[in-house]
Amino acid sequence: MSDPLLFTLVKVVIGAVLTFWLYRDAKARDYSGILWGIAPIIALFSRFIFAVPALIIIFVVYLIIRPKGKLIKCPHCKRSIHEILFQCPFCKKDAKRECIRCLEPVPWEAEQCPYCKSRALTKGNT
Ligand SMILES: [Zn+2]
Ligand SMILES: [Zn+2]
CATH class of the missing domain: 2.20.28 (Rubrerythrin, domain 2)
Incomplete structure (x- = not known):
């Protein structure tokens, strides 16, 4: 049995936002984690009841394992980057x-x- 359309939309939106955010944050820290790449796959191929908790777990795990430290603005392109870079x-x-x-x-x-x-x-x- 597949999800109702509304649930499908919600999980795909969460997956897309999470991927975008993880990609930006991982790149800012020069950290090539693959977690952000898994998010949309889980969102597309899992049922809502599994996909949403899985996406939340990815988000929390990423926050724990990402390189710690402040972000500063790049003096040239003004994007946020990790202060040690x-x-x-x-x-x-x-x-x-x-x-x-x-x-x-x-x-x-x-x-x-x-x-x-x-x-x-x-x-x-x-
Ligand atoms: Zn820059
Ligand atoms: Zn000096």
Whole structure:
């Protein structure tokens, strides 16, 4: 027995939104999880009563295993990216500079190194 049309619509919408959100979040963290790819398959091929709990479980598992940390805005394309990334996963430009003296990554907007106070920073690949 298959789901009524309304249930089918609801689970497909949840699957599509979840896939889109997981894809964006995984890419922002430069984390190539496959979980976001399974969401629409579950939504399409499982009955409502299984699909919705399965999608919720995927969402919760993803939140637990994804790389932790804050998202910052890419200084070039303004999309959200994980703060530790040196290169933006979306526009492939450098999201940080490097201190020439102590080799620490430095925020793009910084004028001097927060660690050794040197003003010798790389220009970054833009
Ligand atoms: Zn970018
Ligand atoms: Zn430094």
